[in-house]
Amino acid sequence: MRTEQSKAYRQGKASDTKLTTYAADTALSKIESELFQYRQAGVHFEGEPKSTAKVTSVHIEATPQKATITECLDTSGWKALQGSKNVTSPNQVRRYTVSGSVRTIGRQWKVVDYDVDKEHAC
Template identity: 40%
Template sequence: MSISTAHDTTRWLRRAVVVTTALGVAVTAAGCGSGDEEKKPKASASPSATKSSDPQATAKAEVLAVYRGYWDAQVKAYAKASPLDTDLDKYAFDKALGKAESELVALKLNGNVIKGEPKLSPEVTAVNLEESPKKATITDCVDVTNWKLVKAKSGDEVKLPKERLTRFVTTINVRTVGDKWMVVDTQQQDRTC
């Protein structure tokens, strides 16, 4: 990997999240926490799917289910550098979908894929059910330590700068599109967690 490509990859990693940066950046995005959280069954993304006496608790559960579905779709897409047959557009919308698609193009152009899985520790930190669309914010510690950038043809790991963040705080904006919660934006902070 050239110095320029390594620099671009570092820049991407610092801004990645939920994916993620601009076209032309060699990609590796992320998640953090205990791996047990990744195996929880997914709830439906539809607000009418889970009924509770507490609308805030119901919304939080739905938002987390959509966020986990978003990451599951990203892992599949990044493993083959393609959004096809991954349901990424079922969970991501607006800026979040655009970022992921740009990163997938960059991966494909560079002949790379990302193997393994990130670890996530998401927490819904705000929910607003009074506005239309409804909105929520998630704060996550994304750990990409075991999500490796590799050459698609050879499977060889791409060497990345050691000073890059492999665990970072990410803020995720989720809102309803129609009656369905979707991830609309992700912002990685330049700080570890």
């Protein structure tokens, strides 16, 4: 999901990405909402965040199957641009924890929600 999300943020829209293959429900809504806000402000992104993720719990016996993923997201190589001007906040936390909920939809695992925790650097 993160690769397709980054692609959407670079181009300012989710079309021409495979974001819906990997994200659904609240996660997809959050991304679409952020994309809308960035488009309204004329902001796009350059570079690529780095992600280190691990499965922290899994419930395969459930229907749908569910899992929790804990991710360390490093955005130090990712910057917000308004035109060609870097508008990335200099005080912004650049490495932080993201907790994601994933579940099966049909036979596909998708991220259905995530919470960003900028209080816990990783």
